Amino acid sequence: MEQITLNNDVKIPQLGLGVFQIEDQKVLQDAVQAAIKDGYRHFDTAALYRNEKELGQVLADSGLKRDEYFVTSKVWNDVTTYDETKAAFAESLKKLGTEYLDLYLIHWPTEGYLEKWRALEDLYEDGKVRAIGVSNFEKDDLANLLTNARVKPAVDQVETHPYYQRPELHQLLTELGIAYESWSPLGRAQNGALQDPTIAAIAQAHEKSTAQVILRWHLQLGEIVIPKSTHAARIAENSAVFDFELTPEEMTLIAQLDQGQAVG
């Protein structure tokens, strides 16, 4: 699995498994076990997803050593103070059954996010989390955070797919040295991108699926991606994206599909 080096030198596998909406223990177990077999070593959860305990259990039973996989969790919007953030982090660690997180994110820039960031900075400086970052932060939120931060976020996890490409945010994060992580990278399979004729033609040329072309496009833009699936065949398909390359012309054709349309 390819890795990206974050701005604090921590390495993150560029592709991971998102586990939003996988709450059933058996379904989660099957998905994560299938992913591990296919080489996934990066798992993206959140307090909101109500599956940290189940994910922690599968990882603990996987036979992988703790430093062989990367786990992200996120502090939800109902947490608004420094102390609540520390408590939420401790709760996530306990549920995940681990002594540290690889990446902890502020899920949305809602009430108290500067105070929440101070708690994340302290957790980071205490060695409880290897990298800290944000999610769903736009230009103004980032500017405000950076004015007040001691530690620069390592990552901004934001919605991105071919019909919602966000080139300006991409450029800004590149300039700031903050890694771009894409959520709903397949447009949640809801917006038609998986059936797009331009993407289908590119897929046919490479003997790949449209999902693989979309994920490859994200990877070639330097993004971290966390597609979600509960189906073993799709989990395998989504990880088989490191053995082909889109041409500059194909990247341009996909760039032209942007509609500025979010799904989340």
Ligand SMILES: NC(=O)C1=CN([C@@H]2O[C@H](COP(=O)(O)OP(=O)(O)OC[C@H]3O[C@@H](n4cnc5c(N)ncnc54)[C@H](OP(=O)(O)O)[C@@H]3O)[C@@H](O)[C@H]2O)C=CC1
């Ligand atoms: N920070 C944030 O605010 C947010 C973060 N996230 C994170 O991002 C992850 C991914 O985003 P998500 O919203 O789940 O959307 P995705 O873009 O990953 O799409 C998931 C959907 O696509 C389907 N799918 C997956 N692979 C394929 C394939 N190869 N072919 C056809 N269909 C496929 C899945 O179905 P099936 O499972 O049936 O295979 C599911 O319905 C989440 O799990 C979560 O970790 C998501 C939303 C917000």
Ligand SMILES: O=C1CO[C@H](CO)[C@@H](O)[C@@H]1O
């Ligand atoms: O992580 C998340 C999963 O999706 C939800 C609905 O789009 C988001 O609100 C949330 O941020």
